[in-house]
Amino acid sequence: MRLDVVTIFGEYLQPLQLSLIGKAQAQGLLDVRVRDLREHTHDRHRTVDDTPYGGGAGLLMKPEPWGEALDAVLADPPEDADPRGPVLVVPSPVGEVFTQRAAVELAAEPWLVFACGRYEGIDARVVEHYRTRVRVREVSLGDYVLNGGEVAVLAITEAVARLLPGVIGNAASLTEESHAPEHDGLLEHPAYTKPASWRGLDVPAVLAGGNHAAVERWRRDEALRRTATRRPDVLARLDPERCDARDLAV
Numbered sequence: 001m002r003l004d005v006v007t008i009f010g011e012y013l014q015p016l017q018l019s020l021i022g023k024a025q026a027q028g029l030l031d032v033r034v035r036d037l038r039e040h041t042h043d044r045h046r047t048v049d050d051t052p053y054g055g056g057a058g059l060l061m062k063p064e065p066w067g068e069a070l071d072a073v074l075a076d077p078p079e080d081a082d083p084r085g086p087v088l089v090v091p092s093p094v095g096e097v098f099t100q101r102a103a104v105e106l107a108a109e110p111w112l113v114f115a116c117g118r119y120e121g122i123d124a125r126v127v128e129h130y131r132t133r134v135r136v137r138e139v140s141l142g143d144y145v146l147n148g149g150e151v152a153v154l155a156i157t158e159a160v161a162r163l164l165p166g167v168i169g170n171a172a173s174l175t176e177e178s179h180a181p182e183h184d185g186l187l188e189h190p191a192y193t194k195p196a197s198w199r200g201l202d203v204p205a206v207l208a209g210g211n212h213a214a215v216e217r218w219r220r221d222e223a224l225r226r227t228a229t230r231r232p233d234v235l236a237r238l239d240p241e242r243c244d245a246r247d248l249a250v
């Protein structure tokens with residue numbers, strides 16, 4: 001997968017060189033290219049922002065540098081690019097809330113381009129213009145505001161890259177975690193490892209009992225119970241076709 005990131009703070013993306021994502025790059029599973037938006041300014045002060053029309057506090061990112069930067073990115077596609085071009089991902093407080101489903105969708109793309117907004121955001125015409133040329137997804141990590149999109153890019157990139165074959169050693173673990181479609185998006189059950197007793201707290205006996213059907217039943221019950229108490233919105237999405245009577249009794 002090819003990832004292009006356009007930003008004025010490239011150093012924020014350094015963590016992508018570490019650990020699993022760094023290893024994925026070394027293995028050629030990921031090709032991360034960071035582009036400095038200021039390379040696409042031509043005034044002495046390398047200006048990327050200006051005051052908003054209609055007044056209001058703060059500054060907005062000007063459209064021209066973004067147009068030049070994104071055109072330069074699109075002019076250099078990877079060999080395996082989709083005929084529709086990349087998905088342009090714009091982290092933003094006004095975006096669709098990012099979910100594991102979105103991570104799975106983005107992980108299927110050969111090419112993602114991230115636009116990191118700063119200040120109060122990017123002139124609306126940038127997204128408007130690029131919607132006519134590529135698929136654009138404005139994505140929010142949640143109902144809070146960051147100073148820029150870079151931190152969101154780190155989170156989205158990690159969520160997406162770990163789904164790529166070969167990035168995570170044990171692919172089986174991907175299907176057993178919270179929000180995994182294979183588990184109906186439920187929250188994961190509590191998990192335990194040795195010792196069997198710790199500070200007077202014992203591992204639930206069923207887990208050491210060797211009865212795999214009982215273990216699976218316990219895990220499903222706990223996942224349903226946890227989801228019902230902490231994320232009723234997720235439980236509400238549960239496909240009734242995939243529940244048995246006992247599921248609904250929990």
Ligand SMILES: COc1cccc(COC(=O)c2cn[nH]c2)c1
Pocket residue numbers: 090091092093116117118119120121122139140141142143144145146147148149150152
């Ligand atoms: C593109 O316009 C803007 C404007 C303001 C901040 C940002 C950075 O993203 C976020 O704040 C965010 C992402 N998910 N949740 C919050 C982008």
